[in-house]
Amino acid sequence: MASAGRSSPAAAVETPSTTKRIEPVAGVPLIFELSSEGRRATDLSPRAAGERRGAEIIGAELCREDLPGFPELSEPQVIRHFMRLSQLNFAQALQFYPLGSCTMKYNPVVNDELAALPGLAGLHPATPAHLAQGALELLARMEAALAEITGMDAVTLHPAAGAQGELTGLLMVRAYHRKRGEVRHKVIIPDTSHGTNPASCTLAGFEVIVAKSNRRGYLEAAEVRRLVSDDVAAMMVTNPNTLGIFEPEIQEIAAALHDRGAMLYMDGANMNALLGVAKPGHMGADVVQLNLHKTFSTPHGGGGPGAGPVAVKKHLEPFLPMPRLKHSGAGYAFDAERPDSIGRMRSFHNNFGMIVRAYAYILALGGDGLGMASRLAILGANYVRKRLQPHFPSATGEPSMHECVLSHDLEKRANVSTLEIAKRLLDFGIHPPTIYFPLVVPGALMIEPTETESKEILDSFVDAMERIYDEALNDAERVKNAPQTLPVSRVDEAGAARRPILRWEKKA
Amino acid sequence: MRFMPHTESDIAAMLETIGAKHLDDLIAHVPANLRARATINLERGCSEADVVREISALAARNTGASGFVSFLGAGYYRHYVPAAVRAVVARAEFATGYTPYQAEASQGTTQAIFEFQTLITQLTAMEVANASMYDGASAAAEAVLMARRLMPKRPVVALSRALWPEYRATIRTYLSALDGIEIVEVPFDDATGATDVSALDRIANDRLLCTVTGYPNALGVIEPIGSITEKTHRAGGLAISATAEGIALGLLRAPGELGVDIAVGEGQSFGLPLQFGGPGVGFMAARLTHLRQMPGRLVGQTRDRDGRRAFCLTLSTREQHIRRERATSNICTNHSLCALAATVYLSLMGRVGLRELAERNVELAHQAAAVLEVAGIRRRFSGPFFNEFALKLANPSAALEAAERRQILAGVALGADYSELSDALLVSVTEMNHGDEFSRLAAAIAEAR
Ligand SMILES: Cc1ncc(COP(=O)(O)O)c(C=O)c1O
Numbered sequence: 013m014a015s016a017g018r019s020s021p022a023a024a025v026e027t028p029s030t031t032k033r034i035e036p037v038a039g040v041p042l043i044f045e046l047s048s049e050g051r052r053a054t055d056l057s058p059r060a061a062g063e064r065r066g067a068e069i070i071g072a073e074l075c076r077e078d079l080p081g082f083p084e085l086s087e088p089q090v091i092r093h094f095m096r097l098s099q100l101n102f103a104q105a106l107q108f109y110p111l112g113s114c115t116m117k118y119n120p121v122v123n124d125e126l127a128a129l130p131g132l133a134g135l136h137p138a139t140p141a142h143l144a145q146g147a148l149e150l151l152a153r154m155e156a157a158l159a160e161i162t163g164m165d166a167v168t169l170h171p172a173a174g175a176q177g178e179l180t181g182l183l184m185v186r187a188y189h190r191k192r193g194e195v196r197h198k199v200i201i202p203d204t205s206h207g208t209n210p211a212s213c214t215l216a217g218f219e220v221i222v223a224k225s226n227r228r229g230y231l232e233a234a235e236v237r238r239l240v241s242d243d244v245a246a247m248m249v250t251n252p253n254t255l256g257i258f259e260p261e262i263q264e265i266a267a268a269l270h271d272r273g274a275m276l277y278m279d280g281a282n283m284n285a286l287l288g289v290a291k292p293g294h295m296g297a298d299v300v301q302l303n304l305h306k307t308f309s310t311p312h313g314g315g316g317p318g319a320g321p322v323a324v325k326k327h328l329e330p331f332l333p334m335p336r337l338k339h340s341g342a343g344y345a346f347d348a349e350r351p352d353s354i355g356r357m358r359s360f361h362n363n364f365g366m367i368v369r370a371y372a373y374i375l376a377l378g379g380d381g382l383g384m385a386s387r388l389a390i391l392g393a394n395y396v397r398k399r400l401q402p403h404f405p406s407a408t409g410e411p412s413m414h415e416c417v418l419s420h421d422l423e424k425r426a427n428v429s430t431l432e433i434a435k436r437l438l439d440f441g442i443h444p445p446t447i448y449f450p451l452v453v454p455g456a457l458m459i460e461p462t463e464t465e466s467k468e469i470l471d472s473f474v475d476a477m478e479r480i481y482d483e484a485l486n487d488a489e490r491v492k493n494a495p496q497t498l499p500v501s502r503v504d505e506a507g508a509a510r511r512p513i514l515r516w517e518k519k520a
Numbered sequence: 521m522r523f524m525p526h527t528e529s530d531i532a533a534m535l536e537t538i539g540a541k542h543l544d545d546l547i548a549h550v551p552a553n554l555r556a557r558a559t560i561n562l563e564r565g566c567s568e569a570d571v572v573r574e575i576s577a578l579a580a581r582n583t584g585a586s587g588f589v590s591f592l593g594a595g596y597y598r599h600y601v602p603a604a605v606r607a608v609v610a611r612a613e614f615a616t617g618y619t620p621y622q623a624e625a626s627q628g629t630t631q632a633i634f635e636f637q638t639l640i641t642q643l644t645a646m647e648v649a650n651a652s653m654y655d656g657a658s659a660a661a662e663a664v665l666m667a668r669r670l671m672p673k674r675p676v677v678a679l680s681r682a683l684w685p686e687y688r689a690t691i692r693t694y695l696s697a698l699d700g701i702e703i704v705e706v707p708f709d710d711a712t713g714a715t716d717v718s719a720l721d722r723i724a725n726d727r728l729l730c731t732v733t734g735y736p737n738a739l740g741v742i743e744p745i746g747s748i749t750e751k752t753h754r755a756g757g758l759a760i761s762a763t764a765e766g767i768a769l770g771l772l773r774a775p776g777e778l779g780v781d782i783a784v785g786e787g788q789s790f791g792l793p794l795q796f797g798g799p800g801v802g803f804m805a806a807r808l809t810h811l812r813q814m815p816g817r818l819v820g821q822t823r824d825r826d827g828r829r830a831f832c833l834t835l836s837t838r839e840q841h842i843r844r845e846r847a848t849s850n851i852c853t854n855h856s857l858c859a860l861a862a863t864v865y866l867s868l869m870g871r872v873g874l875r876e877l878a879e880r881n882v883e884l885a886h887q888a889a890a891v892l893e894v895a896g897i898r899r900r901f902s903g904p905f906f907n908e909f910a911l912k913l914a915n916p917s918a919a920l921e922a923a924e925r926r927q928i929l930a931g932v933a934l935g936a937d938y939s940e941l942s943d944a945l946l947v948s949v950t951e952m953n954h955g956d957e958f959s960r961l962a963a964a965i966a967e968a969r
Contacts (some may be wrong), residue, residue, distance in 0.1 A: 039829050043635050043867050053601065054873040056880055056951065066771060068881025069886050070904050074742055076773045081642050082871035090867045091604055094860075096633055098613035102625035105612035118523050122568050124610065127795070129577030137797030137931045140924070143584025147796050149684040150578045161560055170797070172654035173853040179694075186697055189665070211840035211850035214667075217697030220845045258550050272795055289547050290554035303575025305853065307603070309523075311612075313857030314629040315619035315651070315817070317799035331692070348936075355693035359686045359786065360658040372575055378565030381521055383558075385732040387543045388524050388531075392547055395534040411549050438625050449841075450861050465527035467534055473526040493825075495624050503623040508822035512811070514648050515638040516821075 020255055039499065040096050044516045045081050053087040068289060079308040094335040101314070101441045101497045102287040108469050109381070110396075111208065112415045112458025113254060113304035113447035116286045117389075119123070120376065123310070123369035132368055141345040148344035151337055154371045155321075160298055161374075161382065163293025164323035168332045169362040174281050177301030177320030178248070182216035184299060184324065184331040185246045185275050188295045191352060194273070196245035202231055204254045204450040209279060210443040216396075227450065229255040229408035233264035239267040240272045251286075252293065252413040254450040254458070256393060258285070260410075267295020275299065280323075284462070285390060285413035288383025296333065299324045308370035319366040333357050383464045387412040392470060394459035399474045403481040407453040415460035417453055420481070428484040428491050430455040435502060436483070437495035440476040521565070540644055566807045587927060589957045593908045593948020594738070594932040595656070595684055595764045596797060597789045599877075600951060601865070605791040608864045609857055619817070619853065623832035624824075628813035630831035632855065633819040636863040643769045643866075644783040646805035650816035652859040653802030653851065656786025657687045658678040660732060660762045661694035662815045662849055663782040663804060667730040667849065668698070668756045669813040674729035674757065681717040682708040682737035685763055685937035691732065706731070707715070710940075713741040713901025713910065717748060717891030724755035726748075730782075730823060735761040735775065738844060739910050741903035747777035758782065764792050766803075766862075767950075768906045770869070771878035775805075782806045791865030792858055800902055801858035812838065815849030877951060881907035885949040900944040908948040914969065916945040922968035 036490050059065070063184065067075045085093075102109065129134065135147055154493040171177040182199070188468055189196050199218040202225055210220045221239055226233050236247060245367040247269055251259045259265070262382055266276045278297040284307045286292070292300040304310050305318030312318070324332065335346035346361070377385060393446050397406050397416035404418040422428040434444035434457075446458040484491050531543065540546055547555065566574075579585075584789050590598060609615065613628060620626030620633075632650045640649035653659035656938035664677055678686050679694065688705075695701050704723055709716045715733055731752045736742045749759040761775040769775075775783035780919075788800035806814055812835075820834035840847040869877060885907040889899060892911065900910035916933040923930035935942035947961075 015622035036866040037847035040631065042631070042638075043863075044638065052870055052873050053604075054870065054877075056873075056876055057946075059880070061882070066882030069882055070742065070771075074773060074904060075771055076645075076777065077640060079770065079871045079874065082639070082874065083867045084872070085867060087602075087604055087868065090864065091607065093867070094608040094632070094864055095611070098608070098611040100626070100631070101611045101613040101617050101626035102622070104616040104618075106616075109618070111618055111621075115664045116618060118617075119616055120523060120568075120625070121612075122572065124615075126572065126575045126579075128606075128793070129576060129579040131576075131582040131585045133793040133795050135582050135585040135796040136590065136598065136794045137596050138592045138931070139584035139796075139929065140583070140920075142589075143929075144582050144796070146581030149581070150575075154766070157562055160562060163557070172658065172855075173851040175852045176658070177655065179850060182695065183697060198901075206853050207840035207842070207844050207847065208850050210845035211843075211847040214845045214847070215694070215697065215850055217699070252621050258547075260549065260551070261553065263554075288558050288560045290550050290558050294554050294557055303853075311615040311857070312618045312853075313615045313855075314614055314626070314632075315856030316652075316853040316861065317801075317855040317858055318853045319799075334689070356686060356689040357658065357693055358690055358798075359655050359800070363798040364796040365793070365799055366574065367703075372571050374562065375571045375574055375636070376565055376568065377521075377523075377564035379560035381565035382560050382562075384521060385524065387790045388526055390546045391526075391531065391534055391538075391543060394538045394540075398538050411546070434622070435624065438622065440798050443625060444622060463524050463526075467530040498624045499826055500624055500826075500830045501832045502825045503832045504822045504824065505623065505832050505834065508820035508832050509837075512818075512835060512935075513821040514811075514818055514834075516634070516635075518835060 042516050043093055046089055046093060047084045049084055051084045051086050051268060053085055057126045077163040087331055100389040107441050107443060108473055110445050110459045110461050111443060112460040112469050115460060115462060117309055117462040118464035119309050119311040120373060122224045123372045124337060126372050127365045127368045142343065145343050146371045148337060150371055154367055157374050158302060158321055158323055161287065162323045163291030164300065166329040166332060167321055167323045169321045169367055170333045171316045171320035171322060172315060172356055172363055173356055174214060174301055175318045175320045176214035178208055179215050180275050180322050180333055180357055181299040182212055184328050186216055187331040187354050188328055189245055194383055198244045200239050200247040203452055205248065205250060206254060209248045209387040210411045228410055230259050230410065231261060231265060232482050233261045233268050236265045239276055240268055244270060244274045246275040246277045248277040248279055249281060255412045255417045256415040257302050257408060257409050262295045281306055285386055287386040293492065299328055304366050304370040309373045310369045310450055311365045317363055317472040331485050335361060381417060388463035392463065392465060396459055396461055396470055396474065400477055404477060407456060415458060418457045418459065419453055419455055422484045423455055426484045426488050429487055431456060432491050433480055436480050436491045437476060439497045442473055470519050501502055523867050552733055558749060569662050588929045589927060589931045589960060591931045591947045591949060591961065592929050594793055594946055595686065597765055597948060598952045599949050602868050604868055605861050605864045609861045614860055614886035615857060620808050620833060623830065627831060630819045630858050632863055634821060634831050636859045637819060639863060639866045640803045640805050645774030646783055647808040649803060649805040650814055650818055652854045652856060653804055654764060654855055655800045655802045656764050657690035657935050659802030659804050660687045661691045663758040663784045664691055664730060664732065665694060666782060666813050666815060670810060671729055675700050676723055676726055676727045677701060677703045677729055678706050678723055678731045679703060680733045681705045682715055682739050683732055683734040683762060683767045684738045684764055700822055712903035713739040714743055714903045715748060717744060717751060720751045724751050726756060728755045728757035730760050732759040732760045732762060735763050736765060738904045739901055740908035741901055742772060742903040742906055745775065745778045745780060753779065765906060767881060770874035787862045790862035792861055797857055799855055799856040801862055813848055815951045816851050816854060846849065880951050884953055885909060888949045891958040892962050895966050899963050899964060907950055908946060910944040910946050912943055918943060918968040923964040926960065926964045928964050930961060
């Protein structure tokens with residue numbers, strides 16, 4: 013079972029599609045199924061003789077009787093259970109993980125150690141500011157670094173993730189207009205945008221207008237001019253966009269928006285293409301969110317935690333969320349006097365543990381290294397695109413930045429879908445690209461190699477893709493039956509939704 | 521450039537394949553005026569040793585992180601984190617994967633989330649829990665939005681004034697852009713510190729959307745959730761409970777038992793470091809009938825093609841990547857690895873251990889209150905408490921200063937958030953505190969009087 017998730021590509025390729033796969037060891041039991049009444053994995057120091065129990069002190073009527081079904085295991089059992097579970101995962105540290113839009117770059121391991129330093133991990137958020145000056149200075153330095161990287165004037169580190177950064181930015185835009193006595197109801201979003209953009213608009217009380225990108229895959233300023241009006245509060249643009257194209261008319265778009273008093277919100281999730289290449293602030297962006305768990309290498313954690321700082325131009329600074337860091341003769345502290353602030357988005361200050369990691373990453377690379385990271389990320393995407401061109405042509409003729417979006421004709425030629433290609437890649441020990449996104453490209457494969465993958469890795473990915481293309485034409489069943497080498501075969505996702513089982517329940 | 525594996529000849533070969541000469545040829549299409557100003561003016565990169573030196577120096581200046589006896593709580597709690605929790609979350613197989621979109625390649629993560637969902641339903645006695653939210657405050661805000669989707673015609677959101685100030689503030693921000701919402705604050709009883717249930721009568725009508733109540737609340741008091749829920753339901757509204765100290769759920773009656781419709785909270789107490797306030801992990805649990813309006817990711821159990829049990833993300837038609845502007849929430853990345861920490865922590869604590877730990881917190885907190893009382897330092901409120909309580913002091917900031925001189929962080933002054941409580945200091949006691957610390961605290965506070 014341990015090796016089931018990562019058998020060698022060669023072995024995978026040789027698996028004949030007709031033979032029955034060797035049955036892997038049955039799945040890992042649920043933690044609840046390993047339980048035995050009376051087992052325990054923790055000991056408290058004993059209560060003093062005669063001391064009253066907690067339940068007696070506050071009274072039985074406030075207390076529950078039991079925690080039915082809760083696990084009862086020893087420590088070694090708990091460790092073995094989760095270690096075994098870990099072995100069922102693909103992960104960036106284990107294999108190539110070119111999941112487009114997610115920037116699955118290497119996460120420097122020293123950064124986890126640094127976040128765990130007692131002076132950082134053991135710091136309570138209510139610690140008086142004068143006893144937490146190191147942490148506050150780290151935050152101030154990080155704000156300054158992100159302002160420099162983005163070419164913006166002020167930064168908040170408060171939001172917990174990219175989507176919360178989007179909502180923060182949009183609420184600030186809203187507050188800005190209201191402060192000027194204007195109520196604007198609409199936000200323009202291109203058809204290539206990420207799902208969080210329209211969802212954030214709804215939460216921020218805006219109606220979405222969809223802008224069409226042109227046949228070449230980018231936005232024309234003319235389209236923005238056509239849609240913008242005095243009722244438009246902002247436009248959200250992802251740059252490079254989700255096709256991996258730098259928006260060539262971004263400055264004209266910004267001007268078209270500003271002419272009508274609307275703002276340019278830039279979704280900075282794709283900032284890994286822009287470090288030392290172009291700054292959002294210079295493009296005309298009024299507000300941009302960054303995803304530290306993408307560009308700045310904090311581990312994705314199987315779906316978070318991340319952090320979604322927001323950088324703004326001067327005119328939006330008064331509206332930044334609380335709390336705001338300020339500096340005075342007495343050092344750093346948080347500022348509670350901010351009448352125009354949109355308020356708070358969460359508890360306490362920010363996802364400090366992630367900010368420490370990202371700051372350590374910025375220190376390690378420095379200004380020069382960040383610039384090189386983006387260039388090598390762009391090199392990788394263009395290399396893969398060029399090499400795959402014969403069978404997986406690019407969805408656009410425009411140059412790619414840090415990721416490329418490819419399509420294929422296998423659906424037509426062999427009735428093999430993008431999903432099936434993705435599942436077959438798993439047998440090669442490679443995590444598939446993002447698929448079926450952006451929505452404007454049917455059957456899209458969105459590939460983001462990142463700068464931390466070597467040429468050999470990219471070559472082996474290209475080989476696997478070519479191999480799958482051949483298989484699809486000559487032995488489609490093998491592709492359709494993938495994966496064959498993982499702890500489970502194709503998972504019935506439709507079944508999961510049809511009859512939802514969302515928790516374990518004790519058998520009656 | 522230790523994270524980038526490219527040799528000079530790799531770069532040359534790749535450029536040749538592409539048909540370019542220089543790396544910068546690949547960005548030549550980016551407008552020249554942008555490229556000309558794009559240089560990042562930060563220090564040059566440095567060695568791992570230099571990075572460690574720099575961050576360690578900053579860490580060392582956080583003198584409040586160690587060497588003090590601490591009674592800080594107010595929404596984030598000092599608990600012992602077993603080494604086993606760190607050993608699991610440090611696994612790169614968990615830490616460096618993305619959201620488990622490819623079920624076959626993420627059975628470890630999806631099964632762990634399924635276990636997390638189950639543990640949260642057991643703790644809250646609810647029927648369904650999601651895969652996590654960012655934190656307790658944003659989970660509370662999302663719970664109100666969920667209530668709004670369930671009953672769009674009802675405008676009144678009733679927040680207990682004794683609900684955590686940061687939760688109230690976050691809810692206000694999240695609701696600020698939505699039309700037709702009226703937020704009202706339900707006062708707390710000045711003597712008991714519990715939400716004034718009779719004050720609910722004034723708003724208990726068909727305009728009431730929901731009540732949101734801390735459990736325990738921001739004054740340390742264990743709220744009469746049952747009565748609040750009953751009044752809320754009688755008006756046809758939804759009762760939301762918000763728990764910042766998750767350990768309390770190991771002992772107190774579960775929100776589900778008390779009729780709560782949506783139970784949210786903060787899971788930091790379940791094995792996460794204080795980390796200056798983040799990342800923690802929000803949890804949300806609800807009734808099955810409300811499932812379709814729940815925000816966030818959900819993992820479900822299913823089968824693979826060979827009939828074996830398997831897990832995958834499910835019911836994603838609620839979510840932003842499918843539903844876009846009509847999604848139940850904009851949340852995408854959540855706090856998965858923190859939810860894993862909580863899953864390991866709760867598995868270790870177990871059915872008996874979690875309750876014992878909760879009881880020990882009650883015992884120590886009451887022991888501390890008794891020691892203070894003997895020294896003439898009284899509690900501000902008479903309501904029942906779990907592991908946190910407010911003291912009545914003429915001058916809380918003088919007490920904080922006196923304590924700090926004796927290497928004690930005595931608590932959090934409530935006056936900053938509650939103008940009417942400028943006489944109150946919130947003290948939190950956990951299993952990390954020892955009996956002898958209570959007399960030191962009493963002596964320090966007595967000195968300030
Ligand atoms: C383009 C884009 N925008 C926004 C987001 C949302 O970021 P997060 O998942 O951190 O909320 C993502 C990532 O999922 C993204 O790819």
